[in-house]
Amino acid sequence: MDAIKFTIKEAAQQKALDLSKEHKSIFYVIYCHKTEAWYVDDNSFIRLFEELVATYENGKEITE
DSSP states (O other), rough: OOOEEEEEEHHHHHHHHHHHHTTSEEEEEEEETTTTTEEEESSOOOOOTEEEEEEEEETTTEEE
16 A cells, blocks of 8 residues: 555544554554655554654554
């Protein structure tokens, strides 16, 4: 899956929640400081200029 770009944090979080429910998988919300946008992705790779905002698994937010 290619990352999905959002300009609103809450919209990205809701999409990650919905996708994790639908696919019964883990999705990440990542903020990019370069583009000043949030991304939803199923890949947890984070670059130096990005930060992990939230992780969703099977329709629930999980904390580490």
